Amino acid sequence: MANGAGRLDLDGRPIKPMTICMIGAGGFIGSHLCEKLMNETPHKVLALDVYNDKIKHLLEPGTSQWAERIQFHRINIKHDSRLEGLVKMADLTINLAAICTPADYNTRPLDTIYSNFIDALPVVKYCSENNKRLIHFSTCEVYGKTIGSFLPKDHPLRQDPDFYVLKEDTSPCIFGSIEKQRWSYACAKQLIERLVYAEGAENGLEFTIVRPFNWIGPRMDFIPGIDGPSEGVPRVLACFSNNLLRREPLKLVDGGESQRTFIYIKDAIEAVLLMIENPERANGHIFNVGNPNNEVTVRQLAEMMTQVYSKVSGETAIESPTIDVSSKEFYGEGYDDSDKRIPDMTIINRQLGWNPKTSLWDLLESTLTYQHRTYAEAVKKATSKPVAS
Numbered sequence: 383m384a385n386g387a388g389r390l391d392l393d394g395r396p397i398k399p400m401t402i403c404m405i406g407a408g409g410f411i412g413s414h415l416c417e418k419l420m421n422e423t424p425h426k427v428l429a430l431d432v433y434n435d436k437i438k439h440l441l442e443p444g445t446s447q448w449a450e451r452i453q454f455h456r457i458n459i460k461h462d463s464r465l466e467g468l469v470k471m472a473d474l475t476i477n478l479a480a481i482c483t484p485a486d487y488n489t490r491p492l493d494t495i496y497s498n499f500i501d502a503l504p505v506v507k508y509c510s511e512n513n514k515r516l517i518h519f520s521t522c523e524v525y526g527k528t529i530g531s532f533l534p535k536d537h538p539l540r541q542d543p544d545f546y547v548l549k550e551d552t553s554p555c556i557f558g559s560i561e562k563q564r565w566s567y568a569c570a571k572q573l574i575e576r577l578v579y580a581e582g583a584e585n586g587l588e589f590t591i592v593r594p595f596n597w598i599g600p601r602m603d604f605i606p607g608i609d610g611p612s613e614g615v616p617r618v619l620a621c622f623s624n625n626l627l628r629r630e631p632l633k634l635v636d637g638g639e640s641q642r643t644f645i646y647i648k649d650a651i652e653a654v655l656l657m658i659e660n661p662e663r664a665n666g667h668i669f670n671v672g673n674p675n676n677e678v679t680v681r682q683l684a685e686m687m688t689q690v691y692s693k694v695s696g697e698t699a700i701e702s703p704t705i706d707v708s709s710k711e712f713y714g715e716g717y718d719d720s721d722k723r724i725p726d727m728t729i730i731n732r733q734l735g736w737n738p739k740t741s742l743w744d745l746l747e748s749t750l751t752y753q754h755r756t757y758a759e760a761v762k763k764a765t766s767k768p769v770a771s
C-alpha cells in the first residue's frame with residue numbers, strides 16, 4: 383500500500399500514524415528502515431545522524447511524496463542539546479547509533495565503549511523521563527561464545543542444540559578475558575541492555591531490545607578506497623565484496639572456521655516494522671532477529687560469494703580465491719571471536735509471528751548484483767591509475 387492508509391496491526395486494530403525519532407538513520411540498517419517507512423507506511427521520521435549519504439535518495443526535494451514525512455537532522459548525539467527536544471517531538475525513538483565494526487573493538491576500545499554505552503545513556507534517560515517508547519538496537523554479540531565451545535572438539539554434546547542455540551531468556555553471556563578487547567563492544571551493549579531493562583522495571587520505560595544476527599545486504603559499510611578509507615576494514619560482507627571487485631583472494635581470519643547465520647536486510651526490516659506497529663506485543667521484550675537456516679562457516683561464505691560473484695559479474699574466479707591470515711595480522715592484538723551464532727526464534731515467533739524468508743544464495747545474489755553495479759566501474763578506474771613513484 384503506497385501511503386499505508388488502512389493498515390491494521392496484528393490484532394486487527396487500525397495503526398495510527400506516528401512520528402519516529404531515528405538515531406543513526408543514515409547507516410546501513412537505518413537507510414533500509416527509512417525506505418520501508420516511506421514506501422509502505424504513513425509514519426513520519428526525524429532522521430538523526432552525522433552522515434546522510436545512504437538516505438540522500440529519500441531527502442532530495444524532487445521526491446515530494448516523502449518530503450513532508452522525513453526530516454534530516456545532522457547531529458552527533460555525543461554533544462548536541464537538540465537531542466532531547468527531538469525525542470520529545472516523537473512518539474517513538476529508535477536508537478541505531480553505534481560503533482559496530484569488529485576492526486574497531488580492540489583497536490579503539492575507548493571509542494567503542496563510549497559509543498555503545500555512554501553516548502546511549504541520554505537517549506534512554508530522555509525516553510524514560512518523557513514517557514516515550516524506545517526501540518534500542520543491541521547485538522547478538524551479547525551472547526559471546528557458546529557453552530559448547532568450551533567442550534573438547536570431538537565431544538558429542540557439541541552437537542546438542544542446548545549447547546549452542548542462543549535464547550534471549552536463558553542463554554548466558556560469555557566473553558573472553560579483559561585483554562581480549564574484542565569484547566569491549568559486547569560488554570558495553572550488554573550493560574546498556576541491562577540499563578534499558580532496569581528503566582523498564584523501576585521507572586516503567588516502554589522498551590524493546592533488538593539483537594540483530596548478521597544482517598547483510600546493499601549499502602552495508604563501505605568499499606575501502608572507493609567510498610571509505612583505503613586502510614579501513616569493514617564487516618565481512620564488504621571485505622569480501624572488495625576482494626572480489628579487485629580480483630584479490632578473500633582473506634580467511636584464523637582459517638575461516640567461525641560460524642555465522644546471515645539474514646537478508648529486507649527480511650529483518652519486516653521484523654522491525656512489526657515491532658514498531660505492535661507496541662503491545664513488542665514492549666518489554668528482547669528479540670533475536672536472524673535466520674537460523676542460513677548458517678555457514680566464514681570459509682563457506684567466501685566460497686559461496688566467489689561463485690555468486692562469478693555468476694553476476696560474468697567473470698571467472700581467480701585461481702586461488704582465498705588466503706589464510708591470522709587474526710593478529712588482520713585485526714591486531716586482543717582480537718577474539720564468537721564461534722557460532724544460531725538464534726532461537728521462539729519469542730519473536732510467538733509475539734510477532736515473524737519468520738525470515740530469503741536463502742543465503744538468493745540474498746547474496748541480489749546483494750552482489752548491487753555491489754557489482756555500484757562499484758565495479760569505480761574499482762576498475764581506481765586500480766588502473768598509475769601508482770605514484
Ligand SMILES: NC(=O)c1ccc[n+]([C@@H]2O[C@H](COP(=O)([O-])OP(=O)(O)OC[C@H]3O[C@@H](n4cnc5c(N)ncnc54)[C@H](O)[C@@H]3O)[C@@H](O)[C@H]2O)c1
Nearest residue numbers: 406408409410411431458459478479480482521594596597
Ligand atoms: N548490521 C548488523 O548485522 C548488526 C548486527 C548487530 C548489531 N547491530 C546494531 O545495529 C545498529 C545499526 O547498525 P548498522 O549495521 O546500521 O551500522 P552503521 O554503522 O551502518 O550505522 C550506524 C549509524 O550510526 C551513526 N552514528 C554513530 N555514532 C553517532 C553519533 N554519535 N551521533 C549520530 N550518529 C551516530 C553512524 O554515522 C551510522 O550512520 C548498531 O547499534 C549495531 O550495533 C547491527
Ligand SMILES: O=c1ccn([C@@H]2O[C@H](COP(=O)(O)OP(=O)(O)O[C@H]3OC[C@@H](O)[C@H](O)[C@H]3O)[C@@H](O)[C@H]2O)c(=O)[nH]1
Nearest residue numbers: 482484521523616617618619621633634635640680719
Ligand atoms: O575479511 C574478513 C573479514 C571478516 N572475517 C571473519 O568473518 C567473521 C564475521 O565478521 P564481521 O566483520 O562481519 O563481524 P562479526 O560477525 O564478527 O561481528 C558483527 O556481529 C554483530 C554486530 O554487532 C556487528 O555488526 C559485528 O560486531 C569473523 O569471524 C571475522 O573474523 C574474515 O575471515 N575475513
